Amino acid sequence: MGKNWVEKYRPKRFSEIKGQELAVEKITEFIDKFPKNKKKAIVLHGPPGVGKTTLAHVISLEKNSEIFELNASDLRNKKKLQAILRPAMEQRSLLKEKKIILVDEVDGISVADWGGLAELMSLIEKTNFPVIITANDIWSQKLNVLRKKSELIQLKEINYNLIKDILIQVLRSENKFIDNDTITKISIRAKGDMRAALNDLQTVAGLETPSEMVLDERNKEIDIFNAMRLIFKNKPTNDLLSLFDSVKMSLDDIILWMEENISAEYSGEELAKAFEMLSKVDVFKGRIYKQQYWRFMVYENIFLSYGISAAKKDIKTGFTNYQKPTRKLKIWLNNQRSKKKKTIAEKYAKHVHVSQKRAMNEFPIIKQILTSNDIRKELRLDEEEIAYLEK
Ligand SMILES: Nc1ncnc2c1ncn2[C@@H]1O[C@H](COP(=O)(O)OP(=O)(O)O)[C@@H](O)[C@H]1O
Ligand SMILES: [Mg+2]
Structure with missing residues (x-):
């Protein structure tokens, strides 16, 4: 098992984040201004794979801040939340002077856990540290209050040309070659999702003949891989x-x-x-x-x-x-085929009044007899049975 390219090539610096210049500018402003901001939390929202989680981590690196991260499942339990998040929001950072609180994928929280969400809202009022929250869908009803209490930054889908640039850089670092056509197809297919593009690229790069991979919407192999x-x-x-x-x-x-x-x-x-x-x-x-x-x-x-x-x-x-699944697929196909042999022998046996067993034993002869179209019709062989005989 190799390293996942999505993790390996996750940007560490602002300069490596592509196509989100406005978001980078706004979050920098937010962090620099803290604690004088009117709103103590900021929500990075947008579709998957555009750099929300990455941006939160990069800003903490760039600002030399410690990051305290929790996700939707941590929000589930109100008591646990009070026990872990409250101290994190109140205490000074131990190692570094600065700290950022990250609540990743807040919209993953289910209706049953709204208590945790409410608790988060009240903690936001009192926090000593900037809170960054990420969400795919900010317009969901359960996030009504959050929307009012936070600044909002939208991250847009990444343009396919930028995606292509990143993919080419990755291939260079990996010392791998994939033809331009295939790279373009992967970039378009990703529909702005950089994570999807990197995963597809790594899949294709692992194939023996990458250029034979036809990457269109109907591509079965890529779909089953994903x-x-x-x-x-x-x-x-x-x-x-x-x-x-x-x-x-x-x-x-x-x-x-x-x-x-x-x-x-x-x-x-x-x-x-x-x-x-x-x-x-x-x-x-x-x-x-x-x-x-x-x-x-x-x-x-x-x-x-x-x-x-x-x-x-x-x-x-x-x-x-x-x-x-080549080997198993072959076994399975063979089974399917021998099923055909059986059904043909069955039809033949019935028609000429011999036992099925005998028909199976004499199959090579029967096969000869069944080259005649008239006899095939008489036995009412179906298309698949005829295909089997013609193999
Ligand atoms: N704007 C971007 N520039 C460069 N790489 C990106 C960008 N956005 C995403 N990526 C790549 O895609 C992967 C997933 O990004 P991530 O920040 O986890 O997406 P999100 O949190 O929006 O779903 C990252 O590891 C990174 O390699
Ligand atoms: Mg994320």
């Missing part, structure tokens, strides 16, 4: 439940990919749990085929995405080069 990354690397969230809807691949193929790559990410107890989930997927798959009960597909999907994601103890760092 889906697996979300499932294996991150904490399980409800978003995972619909994740495979956007992967344009049959659920059977997705199962093969997941099965192939579980052991690259999990080991020990996690591995056992993940395979248990996979076997549940198989159980439902069996029921679907036997009982034609398509609703079970929902469960199949849940075990495969959320179930396998939840099998891990902690989130995974690093970059994994996921593998194509």
Whole structure:
């Protein structure tokens, strides 16, 4: 497992942050002015992968400040919040003179935890240190109060030309070559999300023949790579439940990919749990085929995405080069094919009144007989059966 490029190339200085000049200027003003600001908190908001978290860390580095970071799950518990955040806001910094409080991804907080949010609002009134908050969607109703109590800075999607520049720099540092066309495609596909662009780049760079990768909206491999990354690397969230809807691949193929790559990410107890989930997927798959009960597909999907994601103890760092399920795919395809052989033999046996077993044994001869189109029609062979005979 290699280092994740998203972490490896996270900007450390203002000069490395691209396309967010206005945001850099505004946050610098906010920090420099502190504590004379009317509002003691600032919200960096915008879509994923545009540099919100990065900007908060970079300003603390540039201003030689200590950073005290907490996320939405820390806000869950009001008492815990009082126990950790309040002292952090009141006490002087131990190591450095300056301190910045960062509340990352505040909109990840759920309705049930509004108490924590309210507590945060009251702490903002009294803080001795500047508070930086990040959010994807600042307009959500639960953030009404926060919007009033904070200064707002919007970070915009990063222009694809800038994304392309960054990708080229990264390839240079990595001593890797990818053709210009593919780099352009990755940059456009990212739709302003630098994290997505870096992940796609690292995936493509790990392939044997990067230039053969056709990167369009319908690209199946990239989609399954990203889906697996979300499932294996991150904490399980409800978003995972619909994740495979956007992967344009049959659920059977997705199962093969997941099965192939579980052991690259999990080991020990996690591995056992993940395979248990996979076997549940198989159980439902069996029921679907036997009982034609398509609703079970929902469960199949849940075990495969959320179930396998939840099998891990902690989130995974690093970059994994996921593998194509070639071997297993072949076994599976062979099984599908031998199923065809069986159904053909079955039809033939019925028609000429011999046993199925005999038909299977004499299959090479039957195959000869079945070169005739008329006989194929008489036996009512379907397209797949005919395709099997013509292989
Ligand atoms: N403006 C930017 N300039 C350069 N790199 C960026 C920029 N924004 C994001 N990145 C890259 O994308 C990754 C994710 O950025 P991050 O700040 O975590 O995004 P956000 O918090 O907005 O979702 C970073 O590690 C960095 O490599
Ligand atoms: Mg972030």
